[in-house]
Structures are given as C-alpha cells and as structure tokens.
Amino acid sequence: MSFRIIVLAKQVPDTRNVGKDAMKADGTVNRSVLPAIFNPEDLNALEMALRIKDQRRDCEVIVLTMGPFRAAEIIREAMYRGADRGYLITDRKFAGSDTLATSYALSLAVKKLEPYHLVLSGRQAIDGDTAQVGPQTAEKLHLPQITYVEEVKEVTEKHIIVKRRLERGVETVKSPLPAMITVHGSAAACRQRVSKLLMKYKHARTVTELQNETKDYTELYDQRPYLQLQEWSVDDLNADVSMLGLSGSPTKVKKIDNVVFVHKDSKKLTASDEDIDGLMKELINSHVIG
Amino acid sequence: MNNIFVYCELTEEKTIADVSLELLSKGRRLATELGVKLEAVVIGSDLKNIEEQIFPFGADVVHVADDKRLFPYTTLPHSAIVLNIFGQEKPEIALFGATSIGRDLAPRIASALRCGLTADCTSLEIGDHFENKTQTEYKNLLYQIRPAFGGNIIATIINTETRPQMATVREGVMKKEVYDPKYKGKVKKVDAAAILKDEDLVVEIIDRQMEASKINIKNAQVIIAGGYGVGSRENFRLLYDLADVLGAQVGASRAAVDAGFSEHERQIGQTGITVRPKLYIACGISGAVQHRAGMDQSAQIISINTDPNAPINQIADYTIIGSVSEVIPKMIKYYKSNSK
Ligand SMILES: Cc1cc2nc3c(=O)[nH]c(=O)nc-3n(C[C@H](O)[C@H](O)[C@H](O)COP(=O)(O)OP(=O)(O)OC[C@H]3O[C@@H](n4cnc5c(N)ncnc54)[C@H](O)[C@@H]3O)c2cc1C
Ligand SMILES: Nc1ncnc2c1ncn2[C@@H]1O[C@H](COP(=O)(O)O)[C@@H](O)[C@H]1O
Numbered sequence: 001m002s003f004r005i006i007v008l009a010k011q012v013p014d015t016r017n018v019g020k021d022a023m024k025a026d027g028t029v030n031r032s033v034l035p036a037i038f039n040p041e042d043l044n045a046l047e048m049a050l051r052i053k054d055q056r057r058d059c060e061v062i063v064l065t066m067g068p069f070r071a072a073e074i075i076r077e078a079m080y081r082g083a084d085r086g087y088l089i090t091d092r093k094f095a096g097s098d099t100l101a102t103s104y105a106l107s108l109a110v111k112k113l114e115p116y117h118l119v120l121s122g123r124q125a126i127d128g129d130t131a132q133v134g135p136q137t138a139e140k141l142h143l144p145q146i147t148y149v150e151e152v153k154e155v156t157e158k159h160i161i162v163k164r165r166l167e168r169g170v171e172t173v174k175s176p177l178p179a180m181i182t183v184h185g186s187a188a189a190c191r192q193r194v195s196k197l198l199m200k201y202k203h204a205r206t207v208t209e210l211q212n213e214t215k216d217y218t219e220l221y222d223q224r225p226y227l228q229l230q231e232w233s234v235d236d237l238n239a240d241v242s243m244l245g246l247s248g249s250p251t252k253v254k255k256i257d258n259v260v261f262v263h264k265d266s267k268k269l270t271a272s273d274e275d276i277d278g279l280m281k282e283l284i285n286s287h288v289i290g
Numbered sequence: 291m292n293n294i295f296v297y298c299e300l301t302e303e304k305t306i307a308d309v310s311l312e313l314l315s316k317g318r319r320l321a322t323e324l325g326v327k328l329e330a331v332v333i334g335s336d337l338k339n340i341e342e343q344i345f346p347f348g349a350d351v352v353h354v355a356d357d358k359r360l361f362p363y364t365t366l367p368h369s370a371i372v373l374n375i376f377g378q379e380k381p382e383i384a385l386f387g388a389t390s391i392g393r394d395l396a397p398r399i400a401s402a403l404r405c406g407l408t409a410d411c412t413s414l415e416i417g418d419h420f421e422n423k424t425q426t427e428y429k430n431l432l433y434q435i436r437p438a439f440g441g442n443i444i445a446t447i448i449n450t451e452t453r454p455q456m457a458t459v460r461e462g463v464m465k466k467e468v469y470d471p472k473y474k475g476k477v478k479k480v481d482a483a484a485i486l487k488d489e490d491l492v493v494e495i496i497d498r499q500m501e502a503s504k505i506n507i508k509n510a511q512v513i514i515a516g517g518y519g520v521g522s523r524e525n526f527r528l529l530y531d532l533a534d535v536l537g538a539q540v541g542a543s544r545a546a547v548d549a550g551f552s553e554h555e556r557q558i559g560q561t562g563i564t565v566r567p568k569l570y571i572a573c574g575i576s577g578a579v580q581h582r583a584g585m586d587q588s589a590q591i592i593s594i595n596t597d598p599n600a601p602i603n604q605i606a607d608y609t610i611i612g613s614v615s616e617v618i619p620k621m622i623k624y625y626k627s628n629s630k
Contacts, residue, residue: 013439016545016549098406099407100406100407128439130397130410132397132409133397134397135398144365144492145365145394145398147390161496166500167389167503168302168500168501168503169498169499169501170498171362171497171499172495172497172498173493173495174493174496175492175494249406250406250449251406251408251434251447251448251449252450254419254433254448256443257443257446259442259444259579259582261604262605266604266606267608268598268611269608269610269611270612271612271613275610276621276623276624277624277628279592279621280621280624280625280628281624281628288512288569288590289512289625290629
C-alpha cells in the first residue's frame with residue numbers, strides 16, 4: 001500500500017496587496033481586480049507533502065480543493081510542482097458554506113480517499129484568517145490534529161514527529177497516523193513549477209472546463225487519461241444537503257456596515273523642515289514624547 | 291437562559307493568561323446584561339488555588355480539571371474535558387482567546403458540537419434579530435462583530451439556532467478590569483481521570499522550548515508602525531532609528547509583514563495585536579479597517595503618507611504628506627535639536 005498524503009488547498013483572492021486601485025469609490029474591495037491565488041500557507045503544506053514524497057518511493061500526493069470551477073487552477077498548479085492528482089469539489093449547493101460546512105464537505109472527500117496516512121492543510125486562508133477548517137476537518141474525521149507545523153522530523157507508516165511553531169516558542173510532537181496537520185507559513189517555501197511537469201499536465205482539464213474548450217481533446221484524453229481532472233459534486237460525496245451551504249452554516253451574517261469615519265480635524269503638514277521642526281516642538285511641549 | 295463560559299488559558303508560569311482575564315471581564319459584563327452567571331474553565335496540572343486569580347474578575351463558577359496529563363496543553367485531552375463540561379452545562383455563550391491554544395481548541399469544539407464560531411472578533415454585544423424568512427424573533431443573541439474582507443466593512447455575525455454561540459478574541463481587544471477584588475464564586479472539580487480515554491492521549495510532546503516574548507509593543511507608550519509604503523526591509527531600519535531616539539516600539543501592518551519587512555509578532559490589527567499608545571505614528575500605512583481595528587484607540591495619531599487621500603489620514607491628528615524616507619530622518623534630527 002502506498003503512503004497517501006492528502007493536501008487541502010484553497011484558491012483565495014490576493015488580499016495581501018489590496019492597493020488603492022482595488023478599492024471602489026464606496027470603499028469596498030473590487031474583487032474582480034484581485035488576482036486569485038493559491039493560498040500561501042497551502043503552498044507550504046504542498047511542499048511539506050512533496051518533501052515526504054521525495055524521501056519515499058511509494059508516496060502519492062493528492063490535492064483537494066473546494067470552490068468554483070476556476071479553482072481547478074489550484075490542482076494544475078499543484079501538479080506542476082509535483083502532486084500526483086487532485087479533485088475539485090464543486091457544486092452550487094456548497095455556496096455560502098461557513099467553515100463548519102466546508103470542513104464537513106472536505107471530510108467526506110477525504111473519506112472517499114481512504115486509506116490515507118496524512119491530511120495536510122494550511123494554517124489559515126488569507127481571505128478570512130480563521131484557521132478553523134483544519135481542526136474542524138480533523139474533528140469530523142476523528143483524527144488527532146497537530147497545528148502550526150513548521151517541519152517534519154521523522155515519518156514512518158505508523159507515526160510522525162514534527163516541530164510546531166507557537167507564539168512563544170517551538171514544540172516537538174509525536175502523533176500516530178493517520179493524522180491531520182496544519183502547516184505554518186514559516187515552513188519551507190514551495191518549490192517552483194517543474195518544466196517537465198508543466199509540459200505533461202498543461203492540458204489537464206475538468207469536465208466543465210473541457211466543455212468550454214474549442215479544441216477537441218478526445219483523442220489526447222484517450223491516450224492520456226491522467227489529464228482528466230475529477231470533479232466531485234454533492235451527490236458524489238453522498239453529502240447530507242442540510243449540512244452544506246447556507247443551511248449547514250450556523251454562522252449567519254446579520255448585517256454589514258460600512259465604517260463611517262469620524263473625521264478628525266487633522267493638522268496638515270508637509271515634509272518641509274519648518275513643519276517637522278514645529279511638529280517635534282509641539283509633541284515635546286505637550287509631553288507626548290520626550 | 292444558560293450561562294456564559296470562558297476557557298481560561300494558562301501561561302508557562304501557571305498564571306491565567308491576560309487574554310483570558312480580558313475575556314472574563316467582557317464575559318462578566320455580558321452575563322450581567324443577560325442576567326446569567328459567568329463560568330470559567332481551567333484545565334492543567336498543579337492548579338491549587340487557581341480560582342483566586344479568577345474570582346476577582348467576576349466568575350460565579352470555576353471548573354477546575356487538574357491532572358498531570360493536562361499540562362502542557364494538547365488538543366485531544368483538553369477538548370475531551372471541555373466537551374464533557376459543555377455537554378452537562380450547555381453554555382449559551384463560550385469565549386476563547388485567539389491564541390495558539392484557543393485557535394487550536396475552539397474549532398475542534400465547535401465542530402464536535404456543530405455550532406458556529408467567529409474568529410478574531412473585535413467587539414461583542416447583545417442584541418435581537420428578526421428572521422424575515424421564518425418570521426421568527428430571536429432575543430438576546432450574541433453579536434459577534436469583526437471586520438470583513440472587503441474594504442471598510444464591519445460584519446455582525448449571529449448564531450440563531452446553535453448553542454453555544456462561540457467566538458475567539460485576540461489579546462488586548464477587550465479591557466481587563468477587576469470586577470470586585472473580594473468576589474467569591476464556587477469551585478467545581480472536574481474528574482479528569484474519569485473523562486480521559488486512551489485515545490485522547492495518543493499525541494505526545496517530546497520537547498518544548500518556550501521563550502519569554504522579546505517584543506513588547508502591547509504596553510508601549512509610543513509606537514512607530516510601518517506599512518507596505520515603507521518599501522523595504524532596509525527602509526524599516528529608519529523606523530527603528532526613530533524608535534530608539536523616542537524610546538518607542540516598532541509595529542507593522544499585515545502588508546508589511548507579508549512582504550517580509552517585519553516579523554509577524556509586530557503585526558497590529560484585527561489579526562495581530564491591539565494597542566492603545568499615547569502616540570501612534572503610521573508610516574506608509576493606508577489604514578484598512580483590519581489595521582485600524584488594532585490602533586484606532588491611540589490617544590494621538592500621526593500619519594506619514596505620500597497620498598493625501600489615504601484613509602488613515604481621516605483618523606490622524608497630524609498628517610504629513612510626504613515620503614517616509616524623507617520625513618523620518620527629519621523627525622530624528624528635529625527631535626534631537628529640540629529635546630535638549
Ligand atoms: C482576514 C484579514 C485580516 C487582516 N488583518 C490585518 C491586520 O491584523 N493588520 C493589518 O495591518 N492588516 C490586516 N489585513 C490587511 C488589510 O486589509 C490591508 O491589506 C493592510 O492593512 C494594508 O497594509 P498597508 O497599509 O501597509 O499597505 P497598503 O494598503 O498597500 O498601503 C500602503 C500605503 O503607503 C503609502 N505609501 C507608498 N509609498 C510611500 C512612501 N514612500 N512614503 C509614505 N507613504 C507611502 C501609500 O500611499 C499607501 O497609503 C487583513 C486582511 C484580511 C483579509
Ligand atoms: N474550500 C477549501 N478547499 C480546500 N481547502 C480549504 C478550503 N477552505 C479551507 N481549506 C483549508 O483549510 C485551511 C484553513 O482555512 P481557513 O479556516 O479558511 O483559514 C486552508 O489553509 C486550506 O488548507
């Protein structure tokens with residue numbers, strides 16, 4: 001039996017550099033100008049999986065992502081870097097899922113891939129910074145969880161030893177397998193795409209993506225079935241619909257408020273010597289500094 | 291209505307962590323408003339008299355699980371104990387610190403109880419809700435308030451059906467306030483040995499290296515915070531130079547941390563630290579709502595920004611329109627020449 005690692009990876013809007021142009025006049029973010037990226041810590045998780053694969057002959061790395069059709073990009077991106085295959089969990093009925101409903105869907109998908117040894121996720125996704133999906137998926141699968149992992153020290157068929165990064169230090173922890181691990185951003189950065197793999201997988205598509213292609217891929221796909229990326233729907237997962245989407249999400253948004261600034265009467269200064277000199281005098285005289 | 295529970299975290303020195311005392315303070319106010327009791331949960335080992343640290347913050351009941359297998363924290367035993375207590379007591383509200391421990395434990399509990407959890411709340415309030423779809427009126431819900439992704443937006447999250455209503459809150463967001471130094475509640479001992487099963491004890495800590503935090507910006511009187519506009523890690527040196535001169539600490543926005551200009555421990559905002567200094571100098575920071583959530587209670591704010599329309603300018607007492615690399619050396623120069 002091969003050593004199976006499942007990596008949970010999410011496509012997120014790039015919130016890191018929400019520059020001025022990303023803001024609409026009403027102060028909300030213009031999502032359409034934000035590029036969709038591989039959640040940064042999920043790339044760390046992918047790298048951790050690939051390093052285990054580097055050490056073992058018999059290891060396979062499978063990527064699971066839940067999202068809209070275009071999230072298939074995550075699977076291809078992971079395959080360009082060394083993942084073996086991936087599944088896109090996609091269905092209208094997943095829309096509006098909070099972390100609890102998301103982890104329910106992900107846990108069903110993980111179960112479909114039994115027997116596995118490790119499930120890896122990022123610590124948190126930058127669109128919400130909640131860091132909840134990892135531990136919640138672990139609970140649903142009744143797995144021990146090790147959060148904020150920075151490095152794998154040792155891994156066998158039966159156990160794993162890892163180093164965790166905490167607020168005030170580090171901890172080395174041993175857990176039996178299978179286990180769920182969430183990976184911290186301080187772990188090794190992900191390797192770049194491998195050009196050989198890029199060539200091999202660049203035509204990989206999901207069924208939905210194929211429908212929108214003008215080119216006929218039938219012959220290519222008959223020869224290379226691995227190019228066919230799998231999509232899983234609610235039915236494929238045998239999911240209880242009441243536990244998905246809005247109905248499966250106990251957190252509800254009651255309201256959204258635009259923040260109204262209480263404009264302060266701020267003093268406008270320039271970078272001139274007079275202005276800065278004057279400012280420092282004022283601050284010193286009023287004992288704010290000094 | 292049932293009671294409010296706060297999971298109390300232990301420090302390395304076996305004192306109750308500040309973030310938990312802050313949550314107890316908030317929990318006390320909420321409990322009084324709702325007319326319910328405030329209960330605390332402490333899980334660890336050698337916890338003799340631990341309740342004495344908790345009662346002054348207004349806890350009516352302290353659940354103590356004392357067992358040598360419960361310190362240092364590991365996920366499964368702590369969640370087994372919390373789930374056991376929650377299973378019996380059925381809390382209305384449960385609050386956790388948004389720390390390494392709280393963010394490991396709270397989602398596990400929420401998943402097991404199939405209830406909602408809101409991370410990194412910046413405010414908690416009590417209020418009603420009318421659900422149009424079902425024409426149902428809900429009284430006295432916990433409003434879990436936090437900035438939402440998407441510009442300057444604040445979202446109010448509620449749980450109408452599931453209990454407990456769960457939230458995590460970062461250190462420094464709520465005020466720590468002693469309720470009554472003589473306040474006394476009840477201690478309820480939890481029989482950890484009866485709850486813990488072998489399968490809860492499978493994860494083993496082999497080694498721990500804990501260090502006291504070197505960075506202490508939480509209590510700094512003056513903070514020089516740098517954003518993406520500082521431009522580089524090298525330019526961040528200027529901020530340290532100014533901080534040295536003023537006896538200040540250096541903070542950062544998330545964009546600056548993500549760009550590698552500064553350490554994560556210095557991040558200020560909703561998902562970083564909350565600060566209330568006498569003076570906050572925001573250098574090259576635009577002032578997104580997630581950042582302001584961590585600093586808008588500063589007594590005085592100076593913004594240094596090349597963009598006159600940067601949102602941060604609207605909450606600043608002084609706005610200097612100019613480049614960080616030009617302004618900061620001048621601040622150092624004129625501080626020195628004027629302070630003699
Ligand atoms: C879930 C979530 C949680 C978040 N939590 C936090 C948090 O805790 N803390 C936080 O800070 N952010 C947080 N953010 C990110 C936040 O939304 C903003 O993206 C971030 O605060 C922007 O940082 P910035 O102001 O440094 O960068 P930018 O928005 O890029 O602003 C840079 C500023 O620098 C100015 N500038 C450029 N060059 C110069 C120069 N030479 N001199 C002077 N000024 C210059 C520009 O005019 C601009 O105003 C979070 C986001 C999400 C989605
Ligand atoms: N829709 C999703 N598809 C795949 N993985 C996800 C999804 N949402 C969350 N995750 C995983 O869970 C981690 C934590 O996410 P979050 O709780 O949203 O901060 C992420 O880093 C991912 O590894």
